[in-house]
Amino acid sequence: MKWQAGLYLIAVLVPLFAFAVQAVFLRGLKRRCVVVATAAVGFSCLLSVIGFVDYFGFEAAWLSAGHGVQSGPGAREAETGPVVWRASADWVVLGGAAAGTEDRPGLTVAKPSLVIPLGIAVDNLGVIMFLMVTFVATLIHVYSIGYMHADPGYPRFFAYLSLFTFSMLGLVASSNLFMTFLFWELVGLCSYLLIGFWYQEKANCVAANKAFLVNRVGDLGMMVGLGLLWSTLGTLTFEEINQGLRDGSGQWNVKTGDEGRDVVVLQEARSGEPVVNPITQERRQIPMGLLTLAGLGIFAGCVGKSAQFPLHVWLPDAMAGPTPVSALIHAATMVAAGVFLVGRFYPLFTEEVLLVIAYTGGITLLIGATIAVVQTDYKQVLAYSTVSQLGFMMLGLGVGGWAAGLFHLVTHAFFKALLFLCAGSVYHSVHTYEMPELGGLLKKMPTTAYAMLVGTLAISGAPFFAGFYSKDAILTAALARVHESPEHMLLFVLPAIGGVLTAFYMFRLWLLIFSGESRSKHLGQGDPVARAYESPEIMTRPLVILAVCSIFVGWTVQLGLPPVIGPRPVLEQMLEYGAPAWLEQGQGPHWLALGASLAVAGIGAGLALLYYAPSGLPHFTARRLSAAHAAETYPVLQQFLLKKWYFDPLYAFLFVRPTRALARLFARFDQTLVDGLVNTAAAATALLSRLEGYFDQFAVDGLVNLLARAVYRLGELSRLIQTGRLRTYLLFLTIMLVGLFAGVIAWVHG
Amino acid sequence: MESDIPLDWFLLFAAAAFAIGLIGVLTRKNAIAVLMAIEIMLNAANVNLVAFWRYGPLRPEAGPIPGLVLAVMVLTVAAAEVAVGIGLILLCYRRFKAADVDQYDTLSG
């Protein structure tokens, strides 16, 4: 065990220790809990920095000297392989005690058939994730000190946060799927507890339950995958499986099995010898079909945790928790765990599974983005935006952009945490989530406003901001994939549309909250904007730090020059260092991708500016807002009204306006063109998102509800035979027994 | 043994008795009658045991006359069951003011 492994072990365990201290001394510590929790996570962060510097110090020197990755770490890799720091001890030894065989034969039962090591393995991905998680978590701890100040559940909150930090770090560090699964459940539990943190409100409880139960559905797939892998390959360690199933060029180790079917054989990574079951001496192997199934199962778990279509329904509801929780768990870290696991276990996934991953990501990003466009609750906008961005990452991984997807994971963690914290800061000040009631907060809380502007620019993909580089990388990877097989054109089109929508809804959000004047109907003291004030420094400082990070984490060595001209971003190269060796990474910068990413950001932001900026086209703004307001006021009529509202402008645009427009074509050419373009884009977007909303509500929710109702109905059925009468019971018993006899006899003689 | 009644006769008799007991349990409403029907079932099994012991191979490894021992044990157990059963029926009779087992249906679902 190298000292670095010990370092990370301590980094994982310190938050657990903090949690234990807080749990035991909860009453005694009271508000001092915060010191324990923050110090612990800060210490972990410090250790992560040390580990990071140690890991990448050498590479950084290379990179800053202008060498590409091919000549630098890549060259070393060929000799020694990427550095991994490991530590492990056998934890669960299934099949008997190996120790003490000599002096206590009585306790020997059998050879161990399953050894689950309690191990950590930190590779370059782990190092980066560690730094990201601990850094963001530290800032959010600090922020929470201010945000949760007045809450009576203050100590409980920090205890949960510590537990969560421990679980998340454990998840990142674990060396095998089994431990990952344990921590997976543990972060799920923390999420459950924190969503329902204000359990006095029923909605929060419903949301917590929904998150828990939807995740169980994903876990079912995960357990199927886990069981399949264990029963065929006999190991769950990432490294063994990742390196044992494919050869150096990424080809599967296919052999023809006993029954003439092709099977993939697990091999020792170094020697190339097949791994055998120590008891039966059979080769460890898995049929191709089962391998695909196992991959799909594990991906199903990731779908649940990372809120991908069709299990994305829980994440928006999970915003019921306190905002720092939304920032930490439901934006930056936990929900990214699914993406992380897909990246971690990448060599396991067959072509088909990767395609499923890519399309799932594509559908999710579109659904999330379109719904975000019509939300009036700014936290909901951010929630759907998270769903959408997670879709981006999945798509990136699915199309083969391993480093691109994970790169986006890291940049997203920074700017989305920033956005959520800014949202929290706004809420802290105005106590409402409704954008139509806000406006003009720029003057009241400038720090928050500018920090949020940075986040908005970053997520929209404005050049020189982190999101630009990661999104560009994803688009590049998608383009390469489309180039390879043009029938999957959609995989490039979907993120492009998503990019437009992202810029649109984020600028809409920023403009509605911060620009113009207050639109609240309350006057004087009732106006939330009038009462607004800038948040305390303990909350704004983390915002500033995160804003700075949201700019430079995506930078290239030549300070922000686009990757087409200069080398690719530092962080992306760091990630590529640990990418599967056979996977072609960084397919070369692409002008088309760069152009596309610039264009989508520009179009989206431009549309939003036209539509929502106070100095833009005022009559659009007014109409849009009044309609949204009407929908709020008449919730029962909402569906009907909204439908009307969308069809009217559509018809008006399709039939009435073209006629008039044609008539006045020559007279008012300019205005009509602008009008038409803007309206088309806006109406189409709105319609699409409304459709998606219906789909979400009726198809997915409806399906879930229908399932639940059917399940409960089945349960009710059971009451029919449980009549309470003894003789009915005995009759049932007799009939069943006779039936069993008859069945067996029929089998024997039929 | 040639002059003995064939084993089949015992088995058929026991099976008939068991069926009678089972039908009795299913059809009688009176709790005491149900108890009696259960006794018939237990004793049908006893007939089987004794018959098998008498006609069986008497394996040396089987230990001391297991069939008879089991039959005696069953008699003992049956006696205990009657005692317990009567007690429970009396208790239920006091609580429900009825000896009809169909009346005891407050627990259901």
Next chain:
Amino acid sequence: MPSTPPISFDPRDVFFITPQVVLAVWGLVVLLADLALARRLAETARRQVVGKLALVGVGLALAAALAVMLVPLFARAFPEDASAWFRRRTLDYLFENDPTIFLGTIAGDLETGTFNLVFVLLLGLVTWLSLAWKFTEEWGEYLALLFWATVGMMFLSAAEEFITLFVALETMTICLYLATSLEKARRRSAEGGLKYFVYGSVSSALFLFGLSYLYGITGTTQFNAIHGLLAGAGESGLAGNPAGMMAILLILAGFGFKIAAVPFHQWAPDVYEGAPAPVAAWVATGSKIASFVAFMKVFANALLPWASPGGNILGPGWIGVLALIAAVTMTYGNFAALAQRNLKRMLAYSSIAHSGYILVGVAALGLSTDGARAAGAVLFYLVVYSFANVGAFAAAAWLMRDRENDNIDDLSGLAREQPLLAVCILFLMLSLIGIPPLAGFFGKLYVFMEALNQPSGSPHAVTLIWLVALGLFNSVVSAFYYVRVLRAMFLRDATGRRLAPADTPVGLSILAATAVVIVFGPFSDSLMSVMQAAAAPMLTVPATVPPLDAPRPRPGKVVRKPVPRFEYSKEEMERMRSMANGGAGPPGGVRPAAKSAGPSAKAKNAPASKTENAPASKANNAPASKGALGDSTRTPGQN
């Protein structure tokens, strides 16, 4: 040949049933003490005194159980030290390998030792829990019945032949019938008792009728002898033997009643709801453990040759029937639990569902190549499930005492009134769902892994995989109703009367159960290794009668690996004995003549008699085995 058991009685065997004796006697003591105190003390004071007395009895039984379990282990592990403590004849007795005692009727091995301990621990929790509130006036009778039921359970899990099994089964259930109906204030208690009684008696009759046929076929009641005869008689299975089919299905019905498997389950919800919470807890845990242990002994030992003789899982063999019952049981139990509002009733259906999961393990055991591992998984599941359930029933008892009602909604607001206990119940529920890293998860994991871990190419593998898939689906369904408990506790405000703070009995039961569930999650392998070691002697299989005409080897034939035992090779025995003798003494000369023909001359696992039957396997086993008992001759495929 199944060799003849010695018709001799060794009075030292009594040592191995000390816990049973202590409990039986102490039941009487408690009963008499209660009678004596009845006129002198008020009800509450009498409850306290009698309860304390009962706890003393549990303590004594605990000491006895520990001694029975640890003394042989100690003697075998440290013969040098042991020789200072015991006389040589005692040491010889402890070194003896044959675990059957009392003329081969019951076992006195690590399995019985372990389960005596588990029963006593659970009994302690249940007894303590009973003292929390007043639900009956006959405290003496009540506690004595609990004790005697425990005696029945201990003998049931130790039984090595059917007569003992039947008597132990009846002892246990008759005591439980009465205990169920002891809650005087409520009609439902009497109703539950009567239903339990009638349903149970009918099931006993069915069981006994099946048993009579089995006796008729084999002429013996010993598990090992039955196994040998069935294996030797050719593996025609249920197909060629209608009487055997009757026997197996009827015996299955009898056990199905005890473990509450669908379709023999209908008594369970009514009894659990009607019975006082501690009795319900005892029915759901102790009775279930004992029945499952006996079930495994009967099916995975005595009736193993009929497991799947056709090689087809749905064909004529008990595994097919068992797989069907397991599937129906877990699905029905879970779905029915969804509709429940009453906590105890919900727990009843959930315990039915858990029986289904365990049956998956038993089906896997019937096919497994490594019986001890598969059986160990089942035992692990049982123990963990039992502790979690006792904790859950303690919560029900608490509700009943303070809110006079035990609906799930009555738990509302518990988290704010009693945060610590609410968190404990949270852990118990999560463990019952099977959330890692709690013990319940590992239980499910081990059982399902055993089901998946079939030899490749086995025709049963597919069915078991489906069974596991169904089990996984079911555990997702189960989350829905357990979450309802959590929601009531954590996410609702209190509605009814305020709960008085849990006093020691309730709190302790919940805490202890939670500790077990938490500790044996991360440290599951320690418990698992104990359970595997305990399971090994349970599944001993005698050397078999060679088949008259050896059938052709079939694909997918199960080759059960030799089960290592608590036993030493001849050389080691000699070495130890000479150490115990201070280096003197001729080998083999120190034992009584009747027992000098090798480590053991008794039927159960006599290597001497085995080697006579299977000389070919001797050479193979000799270097590696630590007296490992091979049943390789069972497999015609090896010839």
